[in-house]
Amino acid sequence: xxxxxxxxxxxxxxAGGKPTLRTIAEITGLAVTTVSRALSGAPQIxxxxxxxxxxxxxxxxxxxxxxxxxxxTGRTNVISLIxxxxxxxxxxxxSLIRGISTALRQTPYHLVITPSFEDAPxxxxxxxxxxxxxxxxxxxxxxxxxxxxVRLLLENDFPFVxxxxxxxxxxxxxxxxxxxxxxxxxxxxxxxxxxxKPAIILPPERFTFHHHLRYGFMKAVRMQxxxxxxxxxxxxxxxAETIHAxxxxxxxxxxxxxxxxxxxxxxxxxxxxxxxxxxxxxxxxVGIVAKKTSTLFTPVRPRIDTIEEDLAAAxxxxxxxxxxxxxxxxAEDLQELHRPQMETADATxx
Amino acid sequence: xxxxxxxxxxxxxxAGGKPTLRTIAEITGLAVTTVSRALSGAPQIxxxxxxxxxxxxxxxxxxxxxxxxxxxTGRTNVISLIxxxxxxxxxxxxSLIRGISTALRQTPYHLVITPSFEDAPxxxxxxxxxxxxxxxxxxxxxxxxxxxxVRLLLENDFPFVxxxxxxxxxxxxxxxxxxxxxxxxxxxxxxxxxxxKPAIILPPERFTFHHHLRYGFMKAVRMQxxxxxxxxxxxxxxxAETIHAxxxxxxxxxxxxxxxxxxxxxxxxxxxxxxxxxxxxxxxxVGIVAKKTSTLFTPVRPRIDTIEEDLAAAxxxxxxxxxxxxxxxxAEDLQELHRPQMETADATxx
DNA sequence: CTCCAAGCTTGTATCGTTATAAATCCTCAC
DNA sequence: GTGAGGATTTATAACGATACAAGCTTGGAG
Numbered sequence: 001x002x003x004x005x006x007x008x009x010x011x012x013x014x015a016g017g018k019p020t021l022r023t024i025a026e027i028t029g030l031a032v033t034t035v036s037r038a039l040s041g042a043p044q045i046x047x048x049x050x051x052x053x054x055x056x057x058x059x060x061x062x063x064x065x066x067x068x069x070x071x072x073t074g075r076t077n078v079i080s081l082i083x084x085x086x087x088x089x090x091x092x093x094x095s096l097i098r099g100i101s102t103a104l105r106q107t108p109y110h111l112v113i114t115p116s117f118e119d120a121p122x123x124x125x126x127x128x129x130x131x132x133x134x135x136x137x138x139x140x141x142x143x144x145x146x147x148x149x150v151r152l153l154l155e156n157d158f159p160f161v162x163x164x165x166x167x168x169x170x171x172x173x174x175x176x177x178x179x180x181x182x183x184x185x186x187x188x189x190x191x192x193x194x195x196x197k198p199a200i201i202l203p204p205e206r207f208t209f210h211h212h213l214r215y216g217f218m219k220a221v222r223m224q225x226x227x228x229x230x231x232x233x234x235x236x237x238x239x240a241e242t243i244h245a246x247x248x249x250x251x252x253x254x255x256x257x258x259x260x261x262x263x264x265x266x267x268x269x270x271x272x273x274x275x276x277x278x279x280x281x282x283x284x285x286v287g288i289v290a291k292k293t294s295t296l297f298t299p300v301r302p303r304i305d306t307i308e309e310d311l312a313a314a315x316x317x318x319x320x321x322x323x324x325x326x327x328x329x330x331a332e333d334l335q336e337l338h339r340p341q342m343e344t345a346d347a348t349x350x
Numbered sequence: 351x352x353x354x355x356x357x358x359x360x361x362x363x364x365a366g367g368k369p370t371l372r373t374i375a376e377i378t379g380l381a382v383t384t385v386s387r388a389l390s391g392a393p394q395i396x397x398x399x400x401x402x403x404x405x406x407x408x409x410x411x412x413x414x415x416x417x418x419x420x421x422x423t424g425r426t427n428v429i430s431l432i433x434x435x436x437x438x439x440x441x442x443x444x445s446l447i448r449g450i451s452t453a454l455r456q457t458p459y460h461l462v463i464t465p466s467f468e469d470a471p472x473x474x475x476x477x478x479x480x481x482x483x484x485x486x487x488x489x490x491x492x493x494x495x496x497x498x499x500v501r502l503l504l505e506n507d508f509p510f511v512x513x514x515x516x517x518x519x520x521x522x523x524x525x526x527x528x529x530x531x532x533x534x535x536x537x538x539x540x541x542x543x544x545x546x547k548p549a550i551i552l553p554p555e556r557f558t559f560h561h562h563l564r565y566g567f568m569k570a571v572r573m574q575x576x577x578x579x580x581x582x583x584x585x586x587x588x589x590a591e592t593i594h595a596x597x598x599x600x601x602x603x604x605x606x607x608x609x610x611x612x613x614x615x616x617x618x619x620x621x622x623x624x625x626x627x628x629x630x631x632x633x634x635x636v637g638i639v640a641k642k643t644s645t646l647f648t649p650v651r652p653r654i655d656t657i658e659e660d661l662a663a664a665x666x667x668x669x670x671x672x673x674x675x676x677x678x679x680x681a682e683d684l685q686e687l688h689r690p691q692m693e694t695a696d697a698t699x700x
Numbered sequence: 701c702t703c704c705a706a707g708c709t710t711g712t713a714t715c716g717t718t719a720t721a722a723a724t725c726c727t728c729a730c
Numbered sequence: 731g732t733g734a735g736g737a738t739t740t741a742t743a744a745c746g747a748t749a750c751a752a753g754c755t756t757g758g759a760g
Contacts, residue, residue: 018481020746031710036748046708063482067420068746071715076417083447094443097433101465110484111463115451131368132413134460240649269649276651296646299590299619301626370716381740386718396738418716421745 019062027056039064066108077108079322080135082125083115084142086237092293092311096163099315100139107323109136120206123148130158137322139163143174145208159325161318161334164208173325173334175317177309179209182340183216183261186289189305190259191224195287199229199257201243201267203236213263229257236263240270247274259287265296268304308341369412377406389414416458427458429672430485432475433465434492436587442643442661446513449665450489457673459486470556473498480508487672489513493524495558509675511668511684514558523675523684525667527659529559532690533566533611536639539655540609541574545637549579549607551593551617553586563613579607586613590620597624609637615646618654658691 017023021039025032030053038045038053056062070076081100083093100111112135114125121142126149129135136159140149143164153160154170161173183200190198200217203210214230221228234246247270250256262268268290272282282288283302290297292306321334367373371389375382380403388395388403395403406412420426431450433443450461462485464475471492476499479485486509490499493514503510504520511523533550540548550567553560564580571578584596597620600606612618618640622632632638633652640647642656671684 018483021748022746032746033711033748034709036746037709040748044708049708061481065421065746066482066484067417067426068715069748070417071415071421071717071745072747072749074715083444083451085448092444093447094433097443097447097463098435098465101433101463105465105467113447113451113461113463115448115455117455131411132416133368134416240645244649266646266649269646273649273651295590296616296619299594299616299623300650301623371718372716382716383718383741384739386716387739390718394738399738415716418745419718421715421747422717422719424745 019057019060020065021062023060024053024056024062027060028053074133076133076136077110078112078135079104079109079137079139079319080112080114080125080129082138082140083113084121084140085117085119086142095293095311096141096315096318099312099317100319101315102312103316103319103323109323121147121149123152126152130156137161137326139318139322143208144206145211147208159322161322161325163314163318166208171331171335173321173331175314175321175336175338177209177314177338178340179212179263180216180219182263182291182307182309183213184220185216185340185342186261186291186305186307187217187220188224189289190261190287191220191226193259193287195226195259197227197229197255197257198259198261198287199231200261201231201234201236201263201271203263209263213261217261227255231257231260236267238267240266240273243267243270244274247271248277251275251278257286260289262288262290264291265293268297269300272300272302272304310338310341314338369407369410370415371412373410374403374406374412377410378403424483426483426486427460428462428485429454429459429669430462430464430475430479430488432488432490433463434471434490435467435469436492445643445661446491446665446668449662449667450669451665452662453666453669453673459673471497471499473502476502480506487511487676489668489672493558494556495561497558509672511672511675513664513668516558521681521685523671523681525664525671525686525688527559527664527688528690529562529613530566530569532613532641532657532659533563534570535566535690535692536611536641536655536657537567537570538574539639540611540637541570541576543609543637545576545609547577547579547605547607548609548611548637549581550611551581551584551586551613551621553613559613563611567611577605581607581610586617588617590616590623593617593620594624597621598627601625601628607636610639612638612640614641615643618647619650622650622652622654660688660691664688 021032021035024035028035030049034045034049035053038050039057041050066077079100081097097111104111114129116122116125121144126138129138138153138158138160140160141163143150143162143166145167147162147166150162150166150168150172154172161175163175165174165176166172187198198221200213202213217228231246231250234243251274260271262271268288271288275282275286280286281302283304288304290304290306292308293311297306317336321336325331325334371382371385374385378385380399384395384399385403388400389407391400416427429450431447447461454461464479466472466475471494476488479488488503488508488510490510491513493500493512493516495517497512497516500512500516500518500522504522511525513525515524515526516522537548548571550563552563567578581596581600584593601624610621612621618638621638625632625636630636631652633654638654640654640656642658643661647656667686671686675681675684
């Protein structure tokens with residue numbers, strides 16, 4: 001009854017289409033399965049066969065189809081970076097991205113940007129990625145002490161690396177900059193330069209690095225027994241205009257600070273602008289130590305002291321650690337704390 | 351001989367796994383095919399059925415599997431942004447990314463970053479994406495007059511949008527900033543403020559916007575009949591240090607310029623730094639008009655004139671146009687030229 | 701001469717979706 | 731009552747890769 005005469009499913013020489021395992025199978029005369037196993041380096045396949053298959057594959061420029069692999073294995077070969085709206089400031093995002101890309105180079109992993117449109121870190125992107133298996137691992141920043149994202153990811157044993165630490169008891173992979181050390185060194189620098197009332201502008205309290213910066217700052221002022229101030233009313237997330245206005249206002253109140261520790265370039269510029277507008281010279285009439293995350297500050301005048309945070313290095317580390325985590329490494333071994341690198345503007349050192 | 355008794359391939363209630371078409375089919379009692387067709391809104395499926403299927407799908411939170419869709423249809427639902435090493439400067443990359451993400455919001459498209467590690471625009475990322483169908487469309491920048499990437503993409507009829515125009519005769523989708531108008535306005539501004547010898551720092555000659563900036567600049571100086579200079583030895587890609595050194599050197603040579611048109615924040619800061627280092631005041635002793643692509647400049651002192659380029663808007667436009675292109679729109683209708691937005695530092699206007 | 705094990709290779713089913721072609725179901729006219 | 735014909739729905743076969751179980755060789759022992 002069946003008139004099927006077993007016709008080939010495609011043209012014999014497979015003209016035009018991109019090479020698949022089937023192409024290699026036809027060339028070598030092996031079965032598709034064998035080719036697959038051979039390319040994955042399975043020891044059950046004869047060494048000679050493995051080499052031959054590899055050679056043919058390279059010759060015709062075979063690249064496995066990601067969609068097919070993903071469908072079959074469930075692995076996506078994708079790393080997702082959750083990009084916060086605030087990360088637009090300066091080159092935070094791009095440096096991180098370049099670092100991650102570097103770590104992912106020569107691996108089958110691709111980097112997908114998952115934007116967050118919310119103002120505060122929220123769970124939706126994480127839920128979306130986990131539920132629909134959109135990636136094998138997640139990277140995010142602006143970490144909070146009891147971060148819900150970390151909690152959720154840990155609960156589901158989903159690989160991730162956070163930029164910043166938490167205070168949760170379960171260890172998890174992270175890459176962080178030693179903001180406590182940064183604030184400590186920056187404050188000591190101000191005091192060493194003769195400032196008697198250093199101030200600090202902190203990020204919003206919900207972030208872990210708010211506390212690290214505060215500890216480092218407090219450690220220094222306590223140690224040196226000087227007056228101090230945590231600038232109220234603004235944060236590192238405030239706009240330059242807001243910070244600028246706040247600094248000006250503070251100058252009109254009683255006993256203003258004579259030094260500032262700035263956790264970002266924008267806030268440092270805002271402080272400089274405020275003093276400049278009052279005909280005071282940053283570096284002379286007020287001490288400023290800023291965190292430098294880009295080459296931006298090099299040409300800024302007057303020169304101020306900076307301490308560097310290398311975001312590309314952070315990104316590269318996060319990518320590297322995440323790949324290890326996906327590979328099954330233990331979270332305890334995947335934690336990196338990057339040290340500040342001093343850079344003195346001129347001979348201000350004590 | 352066959353003892354197959356047609357056992358079900360999975361447990362009946364499909365516990366735990368994420369919902370697929372099959373899940374919906376079981377719930378509704380329809381065939382998988384019908385569910386697929388219903389969700390895609392095919393008119394052949396009864397309206398009542400379509401509604402019921404949609405309702406069930408929403409109820410159980412069904413999301414189509416991207417890998418399966420991609421494998422079956424060949425469409426990836428991915429947009430690839432080729433990120434150049436130079437785009438790390440300031441927030442170029444991140445603003446663009448945010449803009450593209452905004453355009454892709456509420457669509458099935460994801461954004462994948464394909465880094466380029468080469469110094470000059472090169473073809474490898476484009477070839478890789480086309481050959482392996484890694485994306486449905488490509489976005490890139492730093493476009494050249496006879497851009498090889500554009501040529502290759504046009505040849506293969508592969509959807510893309512370039513940031514910047516070419517001089518190729520075949521029309522293609524682009525989003526560009528009117529750099530000619532920017533340079534013209536900037537230069538006119540300098541002349542109106544009494545400068546007699548404006549200079550301009552240009553990007554490397556291979557880029558299209560080098561020529562646009564030059565035209566605009568030349569148009570203004572010719573029109574006003576003033577002396578002028580195209581600063582040699584450096585480009586907008588030069589480091590801040592290099593530009594800084596060059597400006598200083600130029601100050602020691604004969605008849606230095608008394609005004610600068612700067613196509614980027616970094617070069618503007620470098621120029622300011624050089625004059626400041628010679629105890630001259632930017633804005634008073636030298637005119638500077640800079641392109642502003644971020645909020646960075648707001649707090650910079652002394653204030654200088656800026657003209658804005660909105661990169662997030664450019665990214666959003668590129669995403670939007672690319673989706674239309676993928677949808678089959680004609681290239682001629684997918685070209686946008688964004689106008690500069692003036693912003694005066696103070697009452698410098700003529 | 702048979703049989704077994706080791707070594708290597710292959711067939712089959714499957715991941716979730718959709719294009720294609722075919723099968724139902726209904727309604728209505730004659 | 732029967733067939734035409736439109737309206738719906740369904741079965742089947744892919745897309746390309748891989749897990750699993752089974753199948754071939756081959757050489758050597760008994």
